[in-house]
Amino acid sequence: MTDANTSPLTPVLTKRWLSPNAWTLRTYEQLEGYTALRKALGAAPDQLVELVKAAGLRGRGGAGFPTGVKWGFMPKDPVKPHYLVINADEGEPGTCKDIPLMMADPHSLIEGCVIASYAMRANHCMIYVRGEALHPIRRLNHAVREAYQAGYLGEDILGSGFDLDIVVHAGAGAYICGEETALLDSLEGKRGQPRLKPPFPAAAGLYACPTTVNNVETIASVPYIVNGGSDWFRSMGREKSPGPKIFSLSGHVERPGQYEAPLGTTLRELLDLAGGMKDGIPLKFWTPGGSSTPLFTADHLDTPLDFEGAAEAGSMLGTTALMIFNETVSVPWAVMKWTQFYEHESCGKCTPCREGTYWLAQVLERMVDGRGTEEDIDTLLDVCDNIFGRSFCALGDGAVSPITSGIQYFREEFLALCRKEQHDDTASALVGAAR
Structure with missing residues (x-):
């Protein structure tokens, strides 16, 4: 941060997390909760879109797309219903930021949902939560009930004339549903598989209506931007990646x-x-x-x-x-475990990902088991090349990343597994000859 009045580690998104009963409406209101909503409802929707653009908020779900620009794609004339969908299907290995946020501070997400929905002229919001995250789902449902009772959700919110309903939907634990269009299919009751784009969700998303899909942390950041302003938000982080x-x-x-x-x-x-x-x-x-x-x-x-x-x-x-990971961990072993995950979670819609992840896992398992050859490294890279940029969605690209980078930085570890096999073959041949 460049702000002289705050230290570089002054909490913003997590400032309420350690408060007693942080997940309750009472605690949230005591700590500036829903003050941003009152301020936002006094502005025009387009002003809020421009504010988020000026703040430089970028999607916190992985892609980093400018949030204000994404909101701006939504049609301004609501001929069809508009939808805001929150992607809370946190299934990426190692990722665990959205679940604690929903556990400790669910009202920050709800307040962000109301502000974002108002900015995009949406009267319906869906929060799609990973089904295994049972405790966060309960916390979120409780917070939604509190918000309805307090007049922050429902009809004529705070006398503004704006209506919004929020539905918390539990998924069934499919990693592919973290991809926004697969999530939309799942919400509609279909099998979760990515859609062909275009059309993009802003034109034809949930129920073929204009839809914006945002990550939990992205939307939870919005109330702070409304209260603090774009310059304050930009005082943190870097020029192209503020906050x-x-x-x-x-x-x-x-x-x-x-x-x-x-x-x-x-x-x-x-x-x-x-x-x-x-x-x-x-x-x-x-x-x-x-x-x-x-x-x-x-x-x-x-x-x-x-x-x-x-x-x-x-x-x-x-x-x-x-x-x-410290120096005790084998890179090929870690890469194999991740690849087994992607093989299991591939939705099977496209051939490069469905077949490629299967063969990558087979080759890596053989190598880690000590039965690989040096040619297997070239085979891995060749299969990765045939998946990357050719799969229907980004799951295929993600599946090859640990393999290509692992071989780039730790090729010797992969070669060592192959040399072990070749050494064993030589030893076996010598023993056979001696007999």
Whole structure:
């Protein structure tokens, strides 16, 4: 942050998380809750869209698309019903920021939903939550009931003439439903599979009506922008990636958990907050944004973790799910486990992803089992090349990222598995000859 009155780690998104009964309406209202909604309802919808554009808020679900621009795609003349859909299907390995937000501060999401719906002239909002997240679903449902009783939801909200209904929908635990169009199909009661685009959701989304799909953290950021203003929001983070962000640290760190910091913070700084590497064993590799982002190594400790910084270093910011691995972990083994996940979660709609992830998993399992050959490395890269950019949605691209980056930085580890097999074959041949 550049604001002289605040320290770089002054909490914004997480400021209520440790308050007693933080999830209740009473606590939320005591800590500036729903003040942004009153302010927003006094403005014109287009003014709110321009405010979010000026703030530079970018999607916190992984893609980093400018939120205000996305809102601006919605038609201004509501010939058909408009929908706001919240993607709370947090299924990316290592990602765990939205569930604690809904647990600790569900009203920040609800207030953001009302403001965003008003800005986009939507009278219906759906919050699609991962079905296994039972406790957050209960918290969210309770918060929605409280908001209805207090007049923050329903008809004529706070006397503004604006109506909004929110429905909390529990998914069935399919990773593919994190893809926005697969999520929309699932909401409609169909099998969750990605749709062909165009048309994009802003033109024909839920029930073929104009729809915007936003991430939980993205929408929860909106009330703070309304109250603080675009300049205040831009005082945090970096020029092209402003604002605070929740970083999820897991793995070999002393204190795993959620750490809020401005975008552009480095892993070195986050490790200081988390107490350093567990048991002092050095860092070997890590993911900047979940398993679908290319791996980083200890050489990337000072890479700015924002959308541009991660991309310039050869990866993606993703969901800022930082999985930290020390020197005791085998890279081929970790890559194999992630690949098995993608094989299992492929929806099967397109051939590159359906067949490719299956064969990637087969080859990696054989290598980790000590039965690989050096040619397998070229086979892996060839299969990855035939998946990347050719699958129907981004699941295929995400599936190849740990493999290609793992081989890029740790090729010797993959080769060592192959040499072991060749050494065993030689030894077996010598034993056979001696007999």
